[in-house]
Amino acid sequence: MRPAPADIERAIVGLIDARVTEEPLGVVARVSLADVVEALEALKVAGYESLVDFDGTDTGELIELTYRLRSYALDLEVYVKAPVSYGGTIASIWHEYPSALMPERETAELFGLHLAGHPNPKRLLTTDGVAPLLRKDVLIRTVEEVRDR
């Protein structure tokens, strides 16, 4: 269920550039990359105790990170979005939400980002030398390549 945007605004009050909107996706709090850890810490205090999902989207200009938080006690969900530039660095939030450990590694690897403060910042899914596959500028194989395999 969706919380009231005003409640989320109150929880993350004091952060610069924080913007809370209600969208088809749900209640989304947009914060800057530097504020992500602080915003998530504040939301954890507000009762959002579980990070259910974490992923990135290549918008063509930057990569948009999406954190999906859930409070089981309040039965509410909130999304936190933060932009990061290509080749940028994500600050790990595993201290607050250990469930981010592997999704962070996966996102960093598949979008070509770096991890800061992560206990095990290795590649998760692919071997060394594989391009950041989920970026839009990395293309899939063409029909010819597949046919003449």
Added chain:
Amino acid sequence: MSDQCEETLGVGLLCEGQHDPGTPPAGLRRAPSGVDGLSTEHLIINMGPQHPSTHGVLRMIIEVDGEEVIASEVSVGYLHRGIEKLAEHRRYDAVGTLMDRGDYVSGIMGELAFALAAEQLMEVDVPRKAHWLRSLTSELNRLASHLVWYGTFGLDTGAMGQFLYAMREREALCDILEAITGQRMMFNYVRPGGVVADLPVGVEEKIRAFLATFPTYLGEYDQLLGGNEIFQARVKGIGVIDRDMALAFGLTGANLRAAGVDFDVRKARPYAAYPELDFEVPLGTVGDAWDRYTVRMGEMAQSARMIGQLIDGMPEGDHIAKVSKIIRPAAGEVYASVESSRGETGVHLVSDGTEHPYRMHYRGPSLYAVQALEELLPGHLLGDVVMLIGSTDVMLGEIDR
């Protein structure tokens, strides 16, 4: 082992409410290290990716001191095949084929998650019958998936007989699903707007014949494995994932409910025909491997119950809404989740208005279960590692995607 329900009933399925996790037998306790000046050297053991009991290509790197695990690392990615990337190059009605192969033992749920996400953007009015067919195939598939888990979890703890019975029941379910969808495993049945085909003639009798025997058999299967004293000694009180740990690691599904958290997407965020169905959500108390076992066995009984209701109340009408051949949903961003056999399967879908999704993120519940394993295994005996992997019911297809 002075459990009351165990004395009276001796079966896990019927054993509701509290149970005492108990302490493992004294012989299994590790001797204090450094006795008489002897100390053991730590040993690093590699399990997988080819290992008969890691449920696919999971690789574990385990550091042991004697028999006790002191550190573990999970290495995944041996099945990474780009479901998310390829979805950006498939049309909306074709993404289901990829979702099937994510959690390949319960493909319908993956398809359904994507279809629900796409429908939010399409603003299509899904017919009532499609909802019911989606629920029916989901529950049939959940049974098939849980039966695979039941068979292999027994293998992980050292039992064999239940595997053959589980596969026998699964074959009956595969026949039914094949009659409905045309395939035994990779269905591609749920599409944005509805489902591909109506129920064929004669399948209703098949399902009724299955339901006539299955609930009785399920009780017997539960006695066969859960009533086994050796099995109980191996799972009770082992691998406790309590509420705090389950929430911290983002666990969902039976792993979360075993810790007593009452959250089932079918109840909390109803979709398909679930608001109209009467079912219960089995819950555990302490979150050990035994609780995860009883919760899943209880879910099987509930699924069978729901299948009966779905067959009895199957509405008339169309099975798919009028959807154009090439689907171009409105631009936007949505999230849809369903309760799959392993937990909450979510799809984060970003559309830019073209016939291909712009970005499709697939949340596999097993990914969160394996990273909890890293935390769970230390402190347990090496012999329990395989059992604990089995108890969390991980599926590598949706971990690596």
Added chain:
Amino acid sequence: MALDKLTGENSMLFIRSEQLFDFARRNSLWYIAFGIACCAIEGLMSASGPRFDFDRMGVFFRNSPRQADVMIVAGTVNKKMALTVKRLYDQMPEPKWVVAMGACASTGGPFREYPNVVLGVDKIIPVDVYIPGCPPRPESVQYAFIELQKKIARRTEERLAARTS
């Protein structure tokens, strides 16, 4: 022994050693329990289940590659997996056979366009039998084993022909 009834007690049977060994080999094709992806459920688990019951054909699973004759590559092989597949193949004792089960192991299947996926396991190891399907039915896997038995029988005949000519 049925043979004793036909030929009387203390009878002797003459057979070329290759014939005998190949007869034994093709009737005890033990495969390595190495399920990669979806096909493993159909090709390895249903196969050893009660309905299809491959055991009656002498097809049985072994957990160690060092005890196995056949490798069923049941699933998509990606670049991270390729090294393991090759190593497992090298660990199997001669003679050994490979069955590429399903579209992924044969050509890359539905995931062929993804750059991380190997376009068919025959890029890494030699393959004897390809099974089409996604996933193939367990009956197809049975058929593949029958074809493999025929292939081994043909090999015996070829070797005998080479000996006698």
